[in-house]
Amino acid sequence: MMLGAIETGRILMAAALMAGAGVVLGAVIGAIARIFRVEGDSRVDLVTELLPGANCGGCGKAGCRDFAKSVVSGENPPGKCPVSTREQVGAIALALGVEVGEVAHKKAVVRCSGTLFTSDRVAYYNGIHKCSSAMLVGGGPKVCRYGCLGMGDCARKCPFGAIEIINNLAVVHEELCVGCGSCAAVCPRGVIAIVPAAAHVHVFCNSPEKGAQKRKVCRSACLGCGKCVRKDPEKFELEAGLARVKYSAPELPTAETVEAVGCPTGALAMTERHRQKASEETNAK
Amino acid sequence: MTFEGGIHPADSGKVLTDNRPTLTPPVLERYQVLLCENVGKPPKPVVNVGDQVGKYQLIAAADGFVSANLHSPTSGKVVKIGDVPGPMGIPAPAIEIEADGEDASAETFPGLAGWRDADPKELVKRLADCGLVGMGGASFPTHVKLSPPPDKKVDTLILNGAECEPFLTADHRLMLERPRDVITGAEIMARILGVDDVNIGIEINKRDAIESLETLAEGTKVKIIPLMVRYPQGSEKHLIQAIAGREVPSGGLPADAGCVVQNVATAAACTDAVLRGLPLVERIVTVTGEIVCRPGNWKLKIGTPLLEALRLAGGVTEEPGKIIFGGPMMGFAQRSLEVPISKNTSGILLLTREEALRHRSTSCIRCGRCVQGCPMHLASCLLATAIENGRWDLALQNHVMDCIECGSCAYVCPAHRPLVQLMRSAKMELRKKR
Numbered sequence: 001m002m003l004g005a006i007e008t009g010r011i012l013m014a015a016a017l018m019a020g021a022g023v024v025l026g027a028v029i030g031a032i033a034r035i036f037r038v039e040g041d042s043r044v045d046l047v048t049e050l051l052p053g054a055n056c057g058g059c060g061k062a063g064c065r066d067f068a069k070s071v072v073s074g075e076n077p078p079g080k081c082p083v084s085t086r087e088q089v090g091a092i093a094l095a096l097g098v099e100v101g102e103v104a105h106k107k108a109v110v111r112c113s114g115t116l117f118t119s120d121r122v123a124y125y126n127g128i129h130k131c132s133s134a135m136l137v138g139g140g141p142k143v144c145r146y147g148c149l150g151m152g153d154c155a156r157k158c159p160f161g162a163i164e165i166i167n168n169l170a171v172v173h174e175e176l177c178v179g180c181g182s183c184a185a186v187c188p189r190g191v192i193a194i195v196p197a198a199a200h201v202h203v204f205c206n207s208p209e210k211g212a213q214k215r216k217v218c219r220s221a222c223l224g225c226g227k228c229v230r231k232d233p234e235k236f237e238l239e240a241g242l243a244r245v246k247y248s249a250p251e252l253p254t255a256e257t258v259e260a261v262g263c264p265t266g267a268l269a270m271t272e273r274h275r276q277k278a279s280e281e282t283n284a285k
Numbered sequence: 286m287t288f289e290g291g292i293h294p295a296d297s298g299k300v301l302t303d304n305r306p307t308l309t310p311p312v313l314e315r316y317q318v319l320l321c322e323n324v325g326k327p328p329k330p331v332v333n334v335g336d337q338v339g340k341y342q343l344i345a346a347a348d349g350f351v352s353a354n355l356h357s358p359t360s361g362k363v364v365k366i367g368d369v370p371g372p373m374g375i376p377a378p379a380i381e382i383e384a385d386g387e388d389a390s391a392e393t394f395p396g397l398a399g400w401r402d403a404d405p406k407e408l409v410k411r412l413a414d415c416g417l418v419g420m421g422g423a424s425f426p427t428h429v430k431l432s433p434p435p436d437k438k439v440d441t442l443i444l445n446g447a448e449c450e451p452f453l454t455a456d457h458r459l460m461l462e463r464p465r466d467v468i469t470g471a472e473i474m475a476r477i478l479g480v481d482d483v484n485i486g487i488e489i490n491k492r493d494a495i496e497s498l499e500t501l502a503e504g505t506k507v508k509i510i511p512l513m514v515r516y517p518q519g520s521e522k523h524l525i526q527a528i529a530g531r532e533v534p535s536g537g538l539p540a541d542a543g544c545v546v547q548n549v550a551t552a553a554a555c556t557d558a559v560l561r562g563l564p565l566v567e568r569i570v571t572v573t574g575e576i577v578c579r580p581g582n583w584k585l586k587i588g589t590p591l592l593e594a595l596r597l598a599g600g601v602t603e604e605p606g607k608i609i610f611g612g613p614m615m616g617f618a619q620r621s622l623e624v625p626i627s628k629n630t631s632g633i634l635l636l637t638r639e640e641a642l643r644h645r646s647t648s649c650i651r652c653g654r655c656v657q658g659c660p661m662h663l664a665s666c667l668l669a670t671a672i673e674n675g676r677w678d679l680a681l682q683n684h685v686m687d688c689i690e691c692g693s694c695a696y697v698c699p700a701h702r703p704l705v706q707l708m709r710s711a712k713m714e715l716r717k718k719r
Contacts, residue, residue: 126643127643127703127706128703128706128707128710132714133706133707136709136713137706138373138374138375138618139374139375145375
């Protein structure tokens, strides 16, 4: 009985000591924190708050806070953020009293339309389901050495969920893509290009090989026939068996242009059509 | 004698071919000799399309020090210099020769009968002239390997006759059929390096080869070292550990441990080059697999297409699931039947669909069998997790660069994790960053 009371006393004593130490040390830490406080720039916090917070790196900075710092210091205009809408950028500019700056919206385009059904594979690959890993095994299972491998390294990387893999082909959802370029950076084949967001017509092929050779292994490749270039040399150019849209031209091709050209393989198409074609499970062009 | 770690892969494959004497096939119509078969810079072609060439004639000359000469495997006409399907899955430049069927030899080098008194420099030059490369797999130019930097003191030469890969018997047959050339080759290399400690390491499952070499080695400084049967016994670093009892430092070369390791086939080619003046244009290739009609060993000219080699073996009994250049553990799966044989192709292995099947990989169960099996003492399971999560820094800290990609970890993994592929992707990524 006696022993029990002594034990209880000791326990209470220990608890009281710990609590006391906690209070004293807490007060010391609090005091130090107040004395050595670092004055932060409240404008950086404000701009960070106004930014989307995706940390995509599309502006060239390490993340949104880093970009906010550069905006406050005047290094970058707010308009350099590829994700924010015009209104959001306007709000930042208004808060800081600076110019909005150039807002050149970009987006990603997968320059390949070779799905599981339209392009040939030379081998059965059963390794790690990553494009970068497949590249190590004889350059990947696709016969075409320039096309999309469709194992989704880009889709996994995209912070906005804008890339979908349909039938072994990466397809960009334009409405979600902000053109930050993180997908293009991870693509081991460099299939993804970052183009002006206003462009809706692209050549969905990336192979510089000869047309006949491409035709053998892919039903949707650009044959380099030059039909589009002949029709509209202002908007298209031909380099090494591959047609390209001139993105820097004053006028970009439209739906009417696509119709007027009538690309024999459908490699020249609207982004919409590219997505549709990816889900067509037939072997035809 | 052996090393720590390693595994015992099922060794039933060797019996398919180890008692089949090497056969020499008739001359084919066409050979595609790959230019970039050696490590280092590919040689530059010295012939043009339309030129007549003789057997052993130089067709591409070494471009720089780490590069090897290339010679014509037969007499005929150069018909094309261009890309053919390469053994790594990507098109590779090659010289295509249309054989005239004569197989007439061009002028070769004079034999150096007095090589025992010859200047080592002259011998190295001869090996370089004859285009010798390591025939074990890496095809590193032999003359470079035999010229270690002066600050590294080499006192031991080790010849690799382990042939630890299942299924392959090319080196085994070579040691049985040309034992004297192997011993002489060892002595020539020892003369070049100026070493007295010369060893030939052979796994004890090749009892007959050990016996025949031992008889011939009597009275020379060459020692035959029987090794335990364990994979990867034929790895350079593990041979050194087993025979010299030294460890090659992390990131170092065998010369850092005072050793030079050469394949037995390279030694035999060395004898050909020095004694007979013959450049390296053919090698023994094992064509094997359960589904091959007549598995065996053939002395194939470099540039022989894969399909022709399969024809020699009588074709297959069912459609193969995978065709591999090299052994099942470290070989490379091929994607075209037109890929030509090169100086380092030790075997062509055909696996059935079932053998080639890859089991669905599941999560790591932390059993540690990969750690036990790793001959480099790496923690493969931890590395794999780090790599899967893109932690290249952790992978580097845990010495992923020391991985020799032998495949022991993946072989024993009960969860069927693609460990080697993960290591390879990390190594590639880290090399890019460097």
